[in-house]
Amino acid sequence: MYGVLNGVRIVEQGTFITGPCAGMMLGDLGADVIKVESTGSGDPYRSFRNGFYSAHFQAYNRNKRGISLDMKRDTDRDVFYDLIRQADVYVQNFRPGAAARLGADAQTLQSINPRLVYCSISGFGPDGPYAKRPVYDSVAQATSGFLGVAIDPDEPRFIGPALADAITGIYASLGIAGALVERSRTGKGRLIEISMLEAMMHFSVEPFTGYFALGEIPKGTDRPRLAQAFIVCCRDGRLFAFHLSSLDKFWDALIEATGARHLADDPRFAVRQGRIDNYRELSEALGVIFSAHDRDHWVARFEGFDVPFGPVNSIPEAIGDPQVAHLGMIVPVEGRSEGARQSVRPAFTFDGERATGVDAAPTIDEDGHAIREALARNRAAWPERIRPDTLAKSA
Template sequence: MFGVLNDVRIVEQGTFITGPCAGMMLADLGADVIKVESAGNGDPYRSFKTGFYSAHFQAYNRNKRSISLDMKAQADKEVFYDLIRQADVYIQNFRPGAAGRIGADVETLHAINPKLVYCSISGFGPDGPYAKRPVYDSVAQAVSGFLGVAIDPEQPRFIGPALADAITGIYAALGIAGALVERGRTGKGRLVEISMLEAMMHFAVEPFMGYFALGEQPSGVDRPRLAQAYIVRCKDGKLFAFHLSSLDKFWEALVEATGAHQLAADPRFAVRLQRIDNYLELSDELNAVFAQRDRAEWVERFAAFDVPYAPINSIPDVIEDPQVGHLGVIVPVNERSEGASFSVRPAFTFDHQRANAVKAAPTVDEDGADIRRALGGDRHNWPKRHARVALKTPA
């Protein structure tokens, strides 16, 4: 087994995405993540479509173990507290106040284990005027200002996948990792709190700084206009993207690649600031140019020029992409009884080594018996984890 967080034990009591994503990020780094689920059907995300093993659940719960506990039953609550005694980290994404009602608030758990890193994930924070409001991904995207700078105001549509949920989970994992490093120096636990509102505002820090520094109110078209990023439709209807940034060499290479020398001679597009001011007009002109050839022909043509470009791939396209294949990003799912046979590996490479498999997300209470047996005996002698993260060194 390999991982920079090997021997770190995490109890995750998360549902849907934010908490499970945080747990998955740490599990991908080698931590032993025990997912505590409610008795019965477990995490509601299991049945997001049908059954109790949805693709959505599989996405955020790989490399974990599962135990089902009824937090209203004293015997199961004692099992939970035994887990906390042996844990380094606890993660929950309940609404504010819910953890206290089941005896999983930070005060109770720190009294049991003062070294515990306790992570609480919420929608709007632990208190304040919005604290008790329900919040999901789309709401967090909207209230944080992210949608305001990410969508076309003329054609407003939500951006998928669940960005706010996943980004908040990633921020939570980062905060937890930092608290673990600090605990290595101090020996003391921490309360780590992160809300979807705060995570998405930080994620959108650039437009906030634009507002503070320049007094300009950003909109959803500012970033592509200033970055000179374009999406064009080719003759076969497929989409193609390129990003010219602030370097004139990319504009000059684009003109050569397309053979559209008339655009370079057009006074509306002669210099970068004019191309920014006339972004929509240039977009129309470029769409007319790209409509003359199929996308595959444009991809082949652009390969000879120094322009940042890419076809806008579908998921099947990405799976077949040669660079993705070279990096070994698609890996098998081990120890599966159902569900997907393949997944996307963890993004990290350590000392030239990367994962070449992941362990399947657990079924409800899949590891409950093993975990209970370990707690009832030598609590330091936990059952050996499966070799969840196999390795390979890139060629």
């Protein structure tokens, strides 16, 4: 696969989402990602719902090669250290302390390879009062403050996708890319530590800044109210969204598109601040208007007016969307033996070139034999191999 990280090797020892997402992002950019899994069971996400190759696992482990290692066996641990010798990056999302027990802590691995960029992903950070707590996506969303500004307090519900997991993985890949750029100047690796709490707080930087600047506690309804964003239900029960923002021209175009002159004449909605102050009442009034026709009518109608709009697509509807088709977002999964035949391509375009396919997530130990053989061929050219026991003696 062509990409800007061709020639960069990543050793990823991740499970579930955060670590695998970071590895996937780097693999999507062309890096050679080798996923190291425990012998037998592998990444628990493999069997998240059914079988041993769940759709959840496939989603975050494409564009990788896979090897299974028993880190308690000296021979397998030596294979792991051989991988580290020629790696540019190592990624793990163990709970604090687990990497050291496996002999995969930063001090050990960077003693083997001083150029190694070591990325450790955790829930709450490597230390502190919460460090040893188990953390999942929903907990990180809640603790970080993100959920408090993302939900309607009158109907509190979690947001569907595992946002904290995926966003943390994306932040980790960004930090790794930056460290690789720095290493090109210094020749030295870095220890990158990032937690789900830190990632989600940074992701929510706007409401935090609003609180610091204005002294007001943000609420989940603030963003759509201030941005004048609406979701309405059409006659056929399908949802339609539009965003009026701060420009009066969008409000004027909405009135023209809907023919709702009575809303423009209503003193509650005559100016933008009034529309903000009476957001709920305006939303209800718009709901009545849009319930008069099916969604397809409104999509066709709005095409002729300067209003930011879009249907609230289901996944099948998004796949069939004309703009999605134009961008070639759905691509084949290459080299699959089971699982999904199609996937969403990486979001990047470089010099007009986009990915036209993705490699299937590896089955358990799918590339183990080939990786071991390649390591054996290269081993004779390497200096004496370093193991943790020799590191301890030399220290």
